Amino acid sequence: MSVTKRRLRQAAAVALVAVTALGAAAACGEAKPEAGAKPDKLIVDTFGEFGYEDLVKQYETANNIKIELRKTGDLGDYRNKLVRYLATGKGAGDVVALEEGIINEFKLNPANWVDLGQYASAGKSGEYLSWKWELGKTTDGKVIGFPTDVGSLAACYRRDLFEQAGMPFERDAVSASWPTWDKFIEVGLQYKAKTGKGMVDSLTSVTNAVLFQHTGDLFYDKDDNLYNPAVKPADRKPTDLIAANSPAVKAAWDTSVKIHNAGIAAKTATWSPEWSAGFKQGTFAVTMCPSWMLGIVKANSGDANSGKWDVAAVPGGSGNWGGSWLAVPAQSKYQSEAAKLADFLTNATSQVTAFKKSGPLPTNKTALASTDFTGYTNPYFNNAPTAKVFGESVKNIQPVHLGPRHGSVKEKAFEAALNALMSGQLNADEAWAKFLNDVPSQGAF
Template sequence: MSVTTRRNRLAVAALAAITALGGLTACGNDEGSGQADGKPAKLVVDTFGEMGYDELVKQYEKDTGIKIELRKTAQLSDYRPKLVRYLATGKGAGDVVALEEGILNEFKANPANWVDLAPLVADHSKEYLPWKWELGKAQDGRLLGLPTDVGSLAVCYRKDLFEAAKLPTERDQVSALWPDWNAFLETGRKYKAGSGGKAMIDSITAVSNAVLFQQNGDLFYDKENNIIADKSPAVQAAWETATSMSDISAKAATWSPAWSGGFKQGTFAATFCPSWMLGIVAENSGEANKGKWDVAAVPGGGGNWGGSWLSVPAQSQHQKEAAKLAEFLTNANSQVEAFKATGPLPTNLEALKNEAFLSYTNEYFSGAPTGKIFGESVAKIQPVHLGPKHQAVKENALEPALRSFENGQSDKAKAWEQFQKDAAIQGRF
């Protein structure tokens, strides 16, 4: 065993011990402890972004008589610290919480914080993408999360802005513009020339995410969870591709006010869209831009950016009922309805074959057959290895370094040096 590996495993053990102490304190959601019939008066669900659950929880309330409080946090970077605090203090977490792939392994490091769902729900092990189901398990085999979605990649683009720049606008023609990333860059330069100097894409960090999640295998960590960020071929490919596109970028960092406002203002004409991003694009763009957006293929083939699981914290006072709610939200019908609502791509095999999913067209995105577009890519998705602090390295090391270069604060070599330094710090656990 290497010294680094041993140190990392000791760190995981220390984290487990600390959070286990938190798990011994008072339970989390203590409002509405129950009704006369033994059912809880209320269950709390913690999510981030848009998971398409608004109408589903209303249906669950109607079917069960249990009130569901859906607590949404817009950004994962804000969501994770809240969850860390809830687990450390042993109180405050929802009865059901979403765990995104970038933070999943970090929280799985202490399985004592989570309920084993297997005894509380039916056996669904054959109903989901096999690799997705397996990732929801702890090392000891306990089932800690039920699969929700994956984030199959595409490009969302503004047809009206492409037309004004004298580029094709039909989705098949647009997809043909960029079979690879070099062709995408050339298209961006043509757009810039045809639009009077406007940027085609929102930011180079969006490019890095798309490229990063097209790679199979290891990203920031090797299989033994040693940090390899600056030596990873996947990271190097993402870095080189992203930095090559700074001249076609609006420099609007994802989730920033400039990014959110840029959809309505036409600051950029394209962004990389995992399926769950469709609802966010529509919300940011507003009703006035309905029908102006469409969906095309991503350069270089498919890829998977994002995806989550639903888990039940051990601190929940209503573990059995919470497990049933998680089971409902992840079943085949619910995954189809969530997709139609905001775009999260199903991982339930029955849902992926559902005609309502396969034939679904998204009116906001010019009637794009998003069920077909994203559904056909699911079988091609390969799992990538995300280490325990993947999200921290990506958000606090890689993306700041790329933004430093994009904004002209650092040259490419200095920005890479910054990334190497910050990745070593952020990747420790």
């Protein structure tokens, strides 16, 4: 080997090691900006459709700040990302959305979150539905989330398909045809007789609606017990689970089984690819619509189906499915700026703008009362007076206590069992047993 070649190699080796060392040093020594420094960019993490696109642009120009909106479609994926950010201490957005099914789990560790109480604009705590505001607080009174929306319930239906089936298709007539779930099944049987197809998308769509039309415990009791506290841990049987004795869970289950037996479900599991495609293809004619679902129905159905969907009253009375808060993770470098942004995104005017864009229903009382909101009709949904439909039922919503891992129990135990029933993998008794069997592992915290 020639000398020059060796020199070259020597230099290359030294350079390589130096670069590696430098990289390691750089990874450790990331400088923290001073408190109150002007942020280069704020990141907002949301899932589903929050309708923040225009609001963010508006805030950018008004405050000369860059904002990045990161959207994740599916709540489950979103939660996993958030967990990863919190576990590693970096990566989270400066403002993140927390849904009602997951917020309680995150509330268990208040250290991960900034107390927004200190940054809230004057009088903010009194502006919202009081139960909604309270749910955004930890047990020791720290405000970790500003309320965004509630998932007030309605039923989305395809007027064109109802019309083709020779059934009443105007929204008032449809609402009147299904005051109860039993009547809903009758309508479904009619639709099936005329078209040979299932009317409602899935069992879990109905289940989620029924679950929140009742008050009382769901999967946990008020003290977050999974089992009846009177039973000693050694003697616990599946029948001692709070879930096994909850009237709401029982009602939701029984209604679903009835619908399954009547054969009026199109058997497209909610959130599955068949479901998403089914919106365009008209596989089903009805899906239960919490307010935030409007944006998802629209996104899945596409512009070609504009005007074909309409919004009617939900069978069985008002209830709440979903709804979120905006929180600021303690790892954010620009906490006060982030809190200001969260404050802005949840104020009365912003909530109305977001509602018009994607459907999340305001929780701000001023927003709910404003004529800008109440007069709104949704052009995509055949000019349905969505504000009126959802806004009226919002006052009747009773807060339901959801335990720390409510979302996980609901999705991985309850809905999985119902989907297994729907697809014919299990019969009703087997599915119920499977549900109870899975509750303890999914609900433990």
